[in-house]
């Protein structure tokens with residue numbers, strides 16, 4: 630059995646080395662000729678998986694250790710009877726922690742803001758619902774919008790109401806191009822006009838959900854603080870865009886050790902089912918114990934701010950990205966991908982003693 634795997638998957642050897650010969654590749658560079666002798670392909674979000682990529686290969690199983698699936702032609706692969714699996718929710722907690730860290734880094738006074746700070750969440754699936762829970766523990770008013778989901782514990786509003794009422798908006802929708810609720814350029818000139826000028830915008834979903842040109846026009850008018858983990862023209866980012874962002878990170882919102890490992894494990898389980906092997910491994914056995922930092926008896930809101938530098942220094946990620954601007958005024962794919970390949974995976978906050986996260 631031969632497996633081609635993106636080199637950025639976590640714990641690939643642990644899960645797969647005794648099941649198959651593994652050939653590691655840079656995800657963005659995987660080509661059809663790499664796959665001719667492969668039975669399975671394991672990717673993350675940067676490999677465009679189409680019938681053309683698999684043509685002439687023996688690949689019968691594709692696993693993506695990610696939440697998003699917009700890089701995979703699901704219909705095309707189904708037509709060709711290739712099994713496709715992904716990892717719903719695997720790094721939802723990491724993204725929720727990223728968003729809270731971004732807000733508290735830019736606006737530390739929000740830690741005890743009570744009900745006068747309103748967080749609007751667009752998309753209430755795995756990530757949005759985790760974020761809602763965390764935000765409520767910090768005492769924030771949480772509102773959300775989703776055409777398919779209502780969360781009983783928060784105020785569920787229309788998209789227009791959410792745009793008008795939020796002091797910060799965090800986007801957690803999949804990238805979709807068709808259908809009534811398509812999200813491509815969901816944030817455009819008209820939507821920006823409906824938001825409070827000072828409303829913080831955070832996009833850690835997919836770059837194309839926000840029109841970059843409309844965003845730049847809006848920031849020029851409003852000086853709105855904006856945090857981007859994903860970019861419309863990813864992996865290329867212009868200096869002009871970077872200069873207008875409060876924080877910018879290289880698509881690492883979901884890069885916790887647990888999130889990546891959980892993603893690989895979910896793919897491993899589907900792989901074993903497909904190839905009729907026993908799946909008995911658990912990623913938790915591979916994780917180190919961390920020092921206890923949280924006092925379970927104290928509310929999260931009183932502890933989080935002083936602990937943030939130890940838990941996640943988001944400014945370091947922002948600085949590392951900006952350090953990659955080249956002489957042409959661009960962050961290029963090589964720098965963007967280097968940061969992701971060498972990323973020191975964060976631990977989720979539950980590892981530091983609060984199992985209820």
Ligand SMILES: NC(=O)C1=CN([C@@H]2O[C@H](COP(=O)(O)OP(=O)(O)OC[C@H]3O[C@@H](n4cnc5c(N)ncnc54)[C@H](O)[C@@H]3O)[C@@H](O)[C@H]2O)C=CC1
Nearest residue numbers: 696697752754755756775777801802803810833834882883
């Ligand atoms: N930056 C990063 O590292 C990561 C990014 N992501 C991105 O975040 C996205 C969301 O992740 P999950 O919450 O786990 O997905 P999910 O599938 O659990 O939830 C997405 C929710 O968005 C809702 N939705 C769809 N269209 C909408 C619209 N027009 N307006 C409002 N809501 C809409 C859906 O009904 C669904 O409830 C993923 O598709 C992925 O692209 C996910 C993980 C890590």
Ligand SMILES: O=C(O)C(=O)[C@H](O)COP(=O)(O)O
Nearest residue numbers: 673674675695696697880883
């Ligand atoms: O899970 C998703 O969806 C993501 O966006 C990933 O966390 C991104 O991971 P990479 O594909 O960029 O390694």
